[in-house]
Amino acid sequence: MAKLVLCDPVGEVATAAKRSPALHWSWDQRIATLFNNHVSSHRVWRRLEELLEAQVGAQAVSTFAKENTFAPAPEETISRLLEKADVAIVGVGA
Amino acid sequence: MKTIEIDSVEEAVERAYSEGWTDGLPVVPPTLSLVQKGLEYLSVDPQESLGLVSPKHGIATYEKVVTNCVMAGCRPEHMPVVIAALRAMLQERFSLNGVQATTNSVAPLVIVSGPVVERFGFNSRWGVFGGGSRANATVGRAVRLILWNIGGGYPGKIDMSTMGHPGKYTFCIAEDREWNPWTPLHVERGLAAEDSAVTVVATDGPHQIGTGSGYGSAEEVLTTLADSMMTIGNSTMNAGGDMVLVVGPMTARALADRGYTKDSLRLALQEKAQKPVRLVKQCLFYQPSHPYHWSHVLKDPNDPDAMVPLIRDVKQLVITVAGGMGSGTGFCSFCPGWHSGGGLTCTEKIVFPN
Numbered sequence: 001m002a003k004l005v006l007c008d009p010v011g012e013v014a015t016a017a018k019r020s021p022a023l024h025w026s027w028d029q030r031i032a033t034l035f036n037n038h039v040s041s042h043r044v045w046r047r048l049e050e051l052l053e054a055q056v057g058a059q060a061v062s063t064f065a066k067e068n069t070f071a072p073a074p075e076e077t078i079s080r081l082l083e084k085a086d087v088a089i090v091g092v093g094a
Numbered sequence: 095m096k097t098i099e100i101d102s103v104e105e106a107v108e109r110a111y112s113e114g115w116t117d118g119l120p121v122v123p124p125t126l127s128l129v130q131k132g133l134e135y136l137s138v139d140p141q142e143s144l145g146l147v148s149p150k151h152g153i154a155t156y157e158k159v160v161t162n163c164v165m166a167g168c169r170p171e172h173m174p175v176v177i178a179a180l181r182a183m184l185q186e187r188f189s190l191n192g193v194q195a196t197t198n199s200v201a202p203l204v205i206v207s208g209p210v211v212e213r214f215g216f217n218s219r220w221g222v223f224g225g226g227s228r229a230n231a232t233v234g235r236a237v238r239l240i241l242w243n244i245g246g247g248y249p250g251k252i253d254m255s256t257m258g259h260p261g262k263y264t265f266c267i268a269e270d271r272e273w274n275p276w277t278p279l280h281v282e283r284g285l286a287a288e289d290s291a292v293t294v295v296a297t298d299g300p301h302q303i304g305t306g307s308g309y310g311s312a313e314e315v316l317t318t319l320a321d322s323m324m325t326i327g328n329s330t331m332n333a334g335g336d337m338v339l340v341v342g343p344m345t346a347r348a349l350a351d352r353g354y355t356k357d358s359l360r361l362a363l364q365e366k367a368q369k370p371v372r373l374v375k376q377c378l379f380y381q382p383s384h385p386y387h388w389s390h391v392l393k394d395p396n397d398p399d400a401m402v403p404l405i406r407d408v409k410q411l412v413i414t415v416a417g418g419m420g421s422g423t424g425f426c427s428f429c430p431g432w433h434s435g436g437g438l439t440c441t442e443k444i445v446f447p448n
Contacts, residue, residue: 003099003101004101004106004123004125005097005099005125005127006097006098006099006123006124006126007095007097007124007126007129008096008113009115009124009158009161009165009239009243009244010113010114010152010243010244011152011158011245012152013152013153015151037384039333039380039384046383067385067435068189068192068435069435070189070192070196070435070436071191071192
């Protein structure tokens with residue numbers, strides 16, 4: 001009996017996620033938070049920022065936010081963040 | 095092309111499950127001959143990409159798209175409709191990454207309009223959201239399988255929709271051309287009347303509204319529509335964004351006979367679909383600090399008597415005419431959207447091969 005040949009419908013993935021290398025970290029670095037504005041993570045982020053400010057002082061923490069949770073931050077936001085911080089906390093919450 | 099050889103149709107059906115190619119419903123075995131027929135009809139390079147489908151960032155080559163269309167049961171001529179839907183979903187403002195991954199229950203609603211509706215037998219009448227037409231069922235199904243197999247929208251893994259809805263199997267309706275007394279949807283969206291098009295909006299499942307348009311005044315119909323649309327727990331009420339009102343043909347005719355156009359209907363519903371702050375604030379779905387929260391569109395969100403609009407901008411209310419004739423009940427359906435940041439209305443012209 002003739003064989004049936006099936007085509008695979010699964011799309012090849014364009015970019016495989018890579019784990020970032022561990023970062024050197026110290027509390028004297030300038031810190032930024034990039035809040036993703038997810039509806040479920042507002043309280044978590046506010047608390048995170050409070051904890052950071054208590055640890056290093058409010059002056060040392062810069063806060064940024066994306067308006068759209070599901071889209072990358074605009075270049076302009078990233079540029080401003082880079083001017084103000086050595087490290088950034090992103091992606092917490094949803 | 096990655097292929098698998100098997101011995102029988104029965105084995106092919108089971109193999110689709112074991113390979114994870116389907117979300118639960120059986121599929122048409124995507125045989126090489128059926129896929130080649132689709133590609134030949136489209137006259138495209140099988141490896142040309144239409145884009146990356148989020149959130150997995152799968153490469154939507156024509157070959158993969160056609161394979162999923164075959165599995166859905168599409169005939170080759172249905173495939174340009176699916177391709178238009180995919181192009182629409184890949185527009186940035188649709189934010190497919192979020193639509194696929196959100197804890198919300200939205201799914202892309204595909205609305206087909208223009209001459210293709212009759213040409214391919216899309217159902218735009220009785221049971222428009224239900225079964226009965228191969229075109230609606232298979233185009234909607236192909237969209238879902240593409241989101242599954244190329245986009246990776248697996249429930250509980252990447253698709254975190256807590257509730258989902260049945261439209262995540264297939265969710266395709268058509269606008270009725272003969273019974274629509276107003277401007278066709280795709281013409282409102284900038285295309286020519288003789289064009290055919292697909293419009294996508296990410297929405298909840300349809301909520302039926304019995305308007306009584308066969309018996310009541312326009313004022314009563316509008317009040318009924320508005321009150322049924324502005325429930326305080328729906329996403330659009332809380333966070334804005336686009337939404338779809340499917341006006342049944344009897345209600346459309348009743349309103350058109352009283353002088354309403356789509357634009358004046360939108361304005362009337364914007365005025366009526368408002369709830370007081372004292373009621374809306376009891377829903378803590380969105381935090382007031384969120385940029386999409388309803389409080390940001392009010393002058394004084396602390397005034398308990400201030401009115402919160404469902405429709406922040408009239409452009410956010412998509413109106414289409416579909417459904418069957420019935421009693422004077424004048425049924426319509428409302429599909430709340432997602433929010434101001436995504437799932438927004440996108441339209442693409444359907445391009446057929448020469």
